[in-house]
Amino acid sequence: MISRAAGLSQMPAHEVLSDTRQTMLEPAARALLAVTPRPNAQQALVLSYGARRRLEGLAVMGWSIREIARRANVQDMTVKRPRSAPRVQWRVHTLIADVYEELSHIRRDNTRTVLWAEANGFVHPMLWDDIDDYYEVPVEPVDSKIPDEIVIQRLADGRAVDRASKAERAAAVQILTDRGLSSAAIAERMRVSQRQVVRDRGMAVAS
Known part of the structure; x- marks a missing residue:
């Protein structure tokens, strides 16, 4: 390599x-x-971190391994391999990269996958400047603390939102709580865990 x-x-x-x-x-x-860890088309095998980051980013957006494999027209195991193998074929890296390019900005309504990504702390696609830079450490953007009413309404309506601040989530939770929805119903509508709803409800009360 x-x-x-x-x-x-x-x-x-x-x-x-x-x-x-x-x-x-x-x-x-x-x-x-001059050699770096960056995947290189001249290598028969490449380090798997780039493919793994992309799979995790797609999970944040709600795309499961099975859905990604179907898009790439390969077996599920081919897509799963970068999650555990230190190296993968260049072909596997590129097919995952192609699917990522197509889907990383599209929210998929798969609550189970989103919760799995949240529980594991996977990185949102928008936080990578260069996803193939081995040494990059993505940083969460500074929360402006200014809630966006459109984002709040979309959350309350159960529509997809790429990024929402803590204040916006808390406001949406408060709206749905006032409408009489339970924590479980709010979690399902907003595609988050019940634990997150409880935290956001506490923030809304505190503010």
């Missing part, structure tokens, strides 16, 4: 790793030093 990414034969990398060579040609050294 290292050699293919560098565009070299395997010998220079082997010699460096085995400490059998103390010097090498400068172009070969530069090529090896």
